[in-house]
Amino acid sequence: RKEVEQDPGPFNVPEGATVAFNCTYSNSASQSFFWYRQDCRKEPKLLMSVYSSGNEDGRFTAQLNRASQYISLLIRDSKLSDSATYLCVVNGNAGGTSYGKLTFGQGTILTVHP
Amino acid sequence: DTEVTQTPKHLVMGMTNKKSLKCEQHMGHRAMYWYKQKAKKPPELMFVYSYEKLSINESVPSRFSPECPNSSLLNLHLHALQPEDSALYLCASSQGRGSADEKLFFGSGTQLSVL
Numbered sequence: 001r002k003e004v005e006q007d008p009g010p011f012n013v014p015e016g017a018t019v020a021f022n023c024t025y026s027n028s029a030s031q032s033f034f035w036y037r038q039d040c041r042k043e044p045k046l047l048m049s050v051y052s053s054g055n056e057d058g059r060f061t062a063q064l065n066r067a068s069q070y071i072s073l074l075i076r077d078s079k080l081s082d083s084a085t086y087l088c089v090v091n092g093n094a095g096g097t098s099y100g101k102l103t104f105g106q107g108t109i110l111t112v113h114p
Numbered sequence: 115d116t117e118v119t120q121t122p123k124h125l126v127m128g129m130t131n132k133k134s135l136k137c138e139q140h141m142g143h144r145a146m147y148w149y150k151q152k153a154k155k156p157p158e159l160m161f162v163y164s165y166e167k168l169s170i171n172e173s174v175p176s177r178f179s180p181e182c183p184n185s186s187l188l189n190l191h192l193h194a195l196q197p198e199d200s201a202l203y204l205c206a207s208s209q210g211r212g213s214a215d216e217k218l219f220f221g222s223g224t225q226l227s228v229l
Contacts, residue, residue: 043204043220044157058168087156091216101170102218104156 001026003103006088010109017078021108023071024090032091033064035073037084038107044087047073078112085109117141118221120205126191126227127193135224137188137205144210146188147218148180151202163188164210195228 006023013019025033048055050071061074064074071088088105090109118139137146144166149157150228162170163182174184177199179191205221 034217040227041202043222046217046218049215055127101159101162104158106156 002031002106003027004088004090004105006086006105007108008106010111012111012113015078015080015112017112018074018076019078019110020075021073021086021088021110023073023105025069025088025090025103028066028069030069030090033071034043034089034091035060035062035071035104036087036089036104037091039084044104047086063103074111078110080112081114083110083112089112105112118205118207118219120203120221122224124220124225124227126229127192127195128229129197131195132171132191132193134192135190135203135205135226137190137221138186139207139219139221140186141207141219142185142209143207143219144185145183145208145216146189147206147222148178148209149204149206151204151223153201159203161190176220192226195226196229200226200228 004025007021011019035047036044037047038044047060048057050064052064054063059076065081085107087107090103121136125201147162148160151157151161159172160174166182166185177194181189202223202225204223206218208216208218
């Protein structure tokens with residue numbers, strides 16, 4: 001089993017649609033969770049952290065369920081500019097150096113079309 | 115624009131060449147990282163430096179040699195690479211406090227091709 005697994009996608013949605021991505025992780029000791037987005041041939045950029053209480057940033061809502069080891073990202077009112085690869089990222093627990101060991105999911109490709 | 119600067123943006127090298135990738139950040143971060151990313155794959159961690167000391171080496175072959183001259187600079191020295199080493203090499207930095215929600219900021223990467 002992979003440490004971080006994501007919906008394989010790709011997702012092709014029209015502008016204005018709502019789309020949801022799912023992610024599961026295997027290490028129950030994982031400390032922190034993030035969504036990054038990566039445009040083609042660009043670097044990953046932090047989209048948002050994910051907290052157990054759920055958090056929202058504009059059109060983006062992230063949820064974490066520690067019991068099920070499940071993370072989600074919801075995008076409302078999709079824009080053309082949301083087209084990218086979305087990476088689920090988990091910070092594993094490796095003692096004092098845990099902050100360095102980010103594990104990336106395979107990524108889900110989103111294409112928003114007119 | 116990213117605050118982590120990587121040079122060069124593109125590099126083509128032969129298997130007998132020696133080259134270096136450079137990374138610089140001025141955010142006062144004390145942890146710096148090298149990641150390798152193959153096409154259509156997620157980034158894979160190679161090295162982590164914490165306070166200028168190597169803290170993680172993910173069993174990377176010795177033809178990749180990292181160096182951290184100071185807290186703002188990170189180099190990756192390349193020697194006798196193989197064609198399968200062709201990839202996007204990403205540098206990242208973080209505050210280095212060791213907190214659980216430590217966030218990484220990536221440079222735009224060096225696209226390396228080994229012929």
